Amino acid sequence: MKQNDTIHAHTMQGQSAPLWRLLQSTAAAVQATRQGRSLTAQLESVPAELRPGVQALSFQVLRHLGRATALRQCLASKTPPPAVDALLCSALALCWRDADAVYPIHTLVNQAVEAARQQRSTQAQSGFVNACLRRFMREREALVQRTDTDVQAQWNHPRWWVERLQADHPLHWQTLLTLAQTPAxxxxxxxxxxxxxxxxxxxxxxxxxxxxxxxxxxxxxxxxxxxxxxxxxxxxxxxxxDAAAQLAAPLLMQGLDKQAEWRILDACAAPGGKTGHLLELCPKASVVALDVDASRCERIHQNLRRLGVQGQVMAADAGQPADWWNGQAFDAILLDAPCTASGIVRRHPDVRWLRRPTDSGQLAKTQAMLLKALWPLLKPGGRLLYCTCSVFKAEGDETVQAFLQRNTDAHLRPSPGHLIPGQPPAGLPVDHNPLGEHDGFYYALLEKRQG
CATH class of the missing domain: 3.30.70.1170 (Sun protein; domain 3)
Structure with missing residues (x-):
């Protein structure tokens, strides 16, 4: 999206929209993220003709929001109203470093000021926005240097996130944070x-x-x-x-006869990618795909129809088997548990700003509850694959080790454990191809002992 001096962005329909309009919607996305709304949900409210440009700008801003927030604090120690702050930070995130600027910096500044003037919630402070950004242009090098020692500015993640990665992955935390800044x-x-x-x-x-x-x-x-x-x-x-997500079905069925009529449960299945993969691998299997959200179950149906495979899709809570289970035990269970999504922040840069320090611990309780609820549904000799798209150990190793201590009939088979982007995965078959670039994931394959 690199431009010369144009202030228009082309849309999917071939029309163009002024940059100030894109900046208004980008700032609204930043404000919504700060208020706890996901970027995906926010983009649905953006007019279709603006959406591609707004998504591209929003991804860029959210990847540099830590630096932008620190710069704004240098320019204005008192936090401005939310809409003004979001617009200021959006502009700063887009122009703080020449190498990442998607438009010429003077164009970004001019259009950010125009965005402030054209919107009721920011109009009265358009002069303030102008003054801050003009000062930033004059003192940019000194201001950026001043924020270099700020952990959040340096890594563009909340301080608690950086500290948790340092504790969980002391050898790879810098790799994780650096890769999060690049498109997947x-x-x-x-x-x-x-x-x-x-x-x-x-x-x-x-x-x-x-x-x-x-x-x-x-x-x-x-x-x-x-x-x-x-x-x-x-x-x-x-x-x-993603390559890491593609491991789920082969790991669950590793070493088993793919032509057998297995009975398989895919818990927390939406949008159905892993369900489809299971049915591609095991065409004679009977697969039950659960999701607690009925609207997301429709996504599963759509995916299975496109693939030309059939499975039983149910809108139900995996943690409440009494409401949906018919009493027939499963040969295999795939539990892709709810998590912080800390491993897919490259694809969803808003996640780092949406999460709170306590989320991982709260989600670990949900994960433990789901394991406890689903384990009795597994046949003796059957296997359950537990996975999350998180790199935090509280949602991976720690959850599984606690489960093993409480369930003496559970045996941990060779498993990849935490998959770290940029690092070769362990615990895979010898003949397995490299995964290339992939998301952060966790896998543990649990087998129920006979008798």
Missing amino acids: PMTLRVNTQHQGVADYKKKLDALGVPSQAVGDHGLQLGKALPVQHLPGFSEGHVSVQ
């Missing part, structure tokens, strides 16, 4: 019921789209594509799924 790659899962990974790679090569094999069924793209441009996407030949 687009990774595909090839449906091998239709074709092999190598065959699909040839189709991408023919389109001029470079890719590399990752995992057992994945291809990581050198550049992102709209899904409608992917060969065979609407026919279910391929799905978009």
Whole structure:
């Protein structure tokens, strides 16, 4: 989105919108995030013609909000009203460093001031916005240097988040924080019921789209594509799924006969990516996909229809089996438990600002409750794969170790544990392909002892 001196951003319809309008909606997204609303939900309220530009700017701002907040504190020690503060911080996040500026800095400043003038909630303080940003342009180098010692400004994550990563991953915390500032790659899962990974790679090569094999069924793209441009996407030949998430189904079914009529539960299944993968791997399996949110269950239905596979989808609370379980035990259970999503902050840069220090501990209680509720549903000799898209140990190793202490019939099979982006994963089959770039994840495969 690098521009010269233009103040317009092109939209999907080929029209253009003034930059000040995009900045208004970007600032509204920052304000909403600070008030606890997810960026995904906020973007749904943005007019369709503005949404692509606003999403791109919002991602950039949220990745640099720590630095921007520290700079704003230097420029105005008293916190301005929320709408004014959000607009100021948005502008500062976009222009604090030349290498990351998506527009010329003088253009960003002019258009941020115009955004303030054009909006009732900020109009009265447009002069204040102008004064702060003009001062920043004059003193930028000194102001940036002044904020360099601020942990939140340096790493663009809350201080508590940085400290937790330092404690949980003393060797890799800097890698985790650095990677969080970069866009995540687009990774595909090839449906091998239709074709092999190598065959699909040839189709991408023919389109001029470079890719590399990752995992057992994945291809990581050198550049992102709209899904409608992917060969065979609407026919279910391929799905978009991160390389770490693609491990779930193969790990759960590792060493088992894929042609057997297994009875499998996918708890907390929405949007259905892992459900679909299970049915691709085990076409004769009977898979029950649960999600507590009925609207998200529709996403599961849509995914399974596109893939041409069938599973039983139920809107129900996995933690309350008495409300939905028919008493027939499962051979295998996949529990992708609710978590802080600290491992997918590259894809969702708002997560770092939405979470609170106590969230991990509270979610760990939910995870423990779900494990306790689902374990009795598993046959002796069956297996349960526990996973989260979190890099915090309270939601991974600590949860599983506590469960093992309370359940002597549970045995921990060889498992990857915490998957750290940028580090080779452990606990995978010897012949497993490298995962390339991937999200942060946790996996523990638990087996119920016979007798």
